[in-house]
Amino acid sequence: MTIEPYQWAVRCPETEAKLAIRGLSKTFGTGAEAVHALVPLDLMVADGDFLCVVGPSGCGKTTLLNLVAGFETPSTGTVRLDGKDISGPGAERGVVFQQGALFNWMNVLENVAFGPRACGESKALAHRKALATLDMVGLKDFALKYPYQLSGGMQQRVGIARALTNDPQVLLMDEPFAALDQQTRETLLAEIRQLWQRTGKTILWITHSIEEALFLATHIVVMSPRPGRVRAAFRSRFNESKDPLITVAPDFVEAKRQIIHLLGQDANKEEV
Ligand SMILES: Nc1ncnc2c1ncn2[C@@H]1O[C@H](COP(=O)(O)OP(=O)(O)OP(=O)(O)O)[C@@H](O)[C@H]1O
Ligand SMILES: [Mg+2]
Known part of the structure; x- marks a missing residue:
C-alpha cells in the first residue's frame, strides 16, 4: 500500500462535487493588522470522501472548516454543497468541535x-x-x-x-479527539472509521496527526504554514486495511515519513 498524489482541485468535476471550494480565501483584520489565514484555495470533495487536512499550527485549518461550516464568511470565493452556495450554518453539515461544546x-x-x-x-x-x-x-x-x-x-x-x-450529508470535525488520551483516541478512531464505512458520509477532518490522517482518510491534503495553501495532496488506502497493527506497518511508516518530510521542508521557509 502507498499514498499517491492527486489533483485536489480537479478531484471530480465541480458539478459532481459534494463540496466545491473555489477561490476561497480569508483575511482577518485590515491594513498592517491583516492576517492572511487562507490564500485562494480550490478544493473538490466527492460524495463519500474522507478528507483529512493536516498542517502546522496556525496554517488555517480551523478557518477552512469554519468557512465550510458557515461560521465565517469568505473574503473571496465560494463554498458550494451539492451545487448550492453556503451562506451560513445548516443542518446538512454536522460539526464536531475539539471539546467543550456540550450544553x-x-x-x-x-x-x-x-x-x-x-x-x-x-x-x-x-x-x-x-x-x-x-x-x-x-x-x-x-x-x-x-x-x-x-x-x-x-x-x-x-x-x-x-x-x-x-x-447531515457532511461531517465537519476539527481535531475532535486531540484532547483525549492515546488509548481512548485509538478506540474512537476505529469507531469513526467504521461509522464512515457504514454510513458513507462525506467527512472533512482536521488534524495535526499524520498518523490519524493515514488511518482514516481516503484523501489527505497537506497545508503549508500561514498563509494557508495546499502544499500537496494524496490518495490514501490505508483506511481499507484490516490489519490492527497497520500504523506500524513499514509502508504506513514510509507514507508518514513522506508527509513529515514535506512539512519539514515548509518549516524552514519564511512566512510570505
Ligand atoms: N477570528 C480571528 N481573528 C483574527 N485572526 C484569526 C482569527 N481566527 C484565526 N485567526 C488567525 O488565522 C490564522 C489561522 O488560524 P487557524 O485557527 O485557522 O489555524 P489552525 O491551522 O487551525 O491552527 P491550530 O492547528 O493551532 O488549530 C492564525 O494566524 C490565527 O491567528
Ligand atoms: Mg485549529
Missing part, C-alpha cells in the same frame, strides 16, 4: 436532540432520533446523565451523536 445544563439526550428541536421537530420525534444516534455511538444507557458525569471520550461521543442526529 452543561442539558442532559445527554437533550444535548443530542437539540439539532432536530432547533429545526422545529417535535420533542418526541427529536428524542427518538437522539436515542437512535446515541445507540449508534454506544451511549444509549447514558441518555439521562449530564455531561459532567461522563468521561472526556464519552463527551466526544455525545458530540458526534449530536452532529449525526440531523442526518
